[in-house]
Amino acid sequence: MENFVKFFIEIGKLKFTKRKWYLHGIPKEESESVTDHAFRLALMSWHFSRKRKLDTARVLKISLVHDLCNVYLGEYTPYDKVLTGDQKKDDEIMRVLPRFSKADKERSSREQRDAEERALDKLLSILSNDFGEEIKELWNEYERQNSPEGRFVRQVDQIERLLQALEYNNTGKLNSVNPFWFQVKEWLYDKELIEFIESLDDHFYEGKAGKTHVEKSSN
């Protein structure tokens, strides 16, 4: 059982591992931890999965393990490379969602996955048993999006981030909530999840915008 003791002590560090909200103006001491995020993601994913042909137990497990690699890596973001370390400059960079070419996105996504996989393998080497193998399989489903449950949790993950951003925005400390809205509009394709972000819009902006719609103008 010694390996389980070591493993649970290691993942306990995630209670104190802050997510990188400081990139968006939130002081480190006020940022949520990795486990804070996983807790609400798990409940949201559970709720939204109930009416679907999805394995809820798997959805919950994926939500719980999807960021375990952060134990050794911290939160890895695709924006780490464009940041300068100068808070003022970085605030300006992160005010809008930094954009990259498709080739850069593919390369950065591959590098992120490799780094996260190495960190996860290091963590799971403590276990070296079927529990660890199951965690790796679930993480792969999320990361490579090769199961309906993995793809679903990935979308809910975007919503949890948006909700957190909206809550920070209400404190007046978030640099800009816009990048989070852009992301959900590009990520989400599940109809009920899209309806939910409309409810978030209603709740946080008192329904000023009405239903999400598209305006188009041609040259």
Next chain:
Amino acid sequence: MKKMYLTRETLEKLKQELEHLTNVKRKEVTARIAKAREYGDISENSEYDAARDDQSFIEGRIAELQEILKDSKVLEKPQSTDAVDIGSKVRVEVDGQHDEFEIVSSIEANPMQGRISNESLVGKALLGCKVGDVITVSSTIKATYKILEIK
């Protein structure tokens, strides 16, 4: 299920996964269930419960893959670059920056890698657009994209 357009690479991966599930995983889980039964009373047998859960997941995934493969077509590169279609690569101007998306089926979508779903709010709005068109996906925070190039 509506027809789904998938790249040749993804279709091949899904076929391989189906083959692995039906020829390897299904047999493994059946053997685990048989072994767990040997431990006695199945109402108090956690090995048996776990194996049955795995079996249920495997069978569900097999059914899902069979359904996807039955209704899928190979996504060929669109013949025309006049208007955005599924399979198009689109270069856009957004928030004063340039970005590039490939419009794909939801099962292949991964915006981190530049692939957005044809059913996402932005993907759906881009379909049918021509170079020079500007679309805004409106909610309180508006997301505006100008189409610069279709490949």
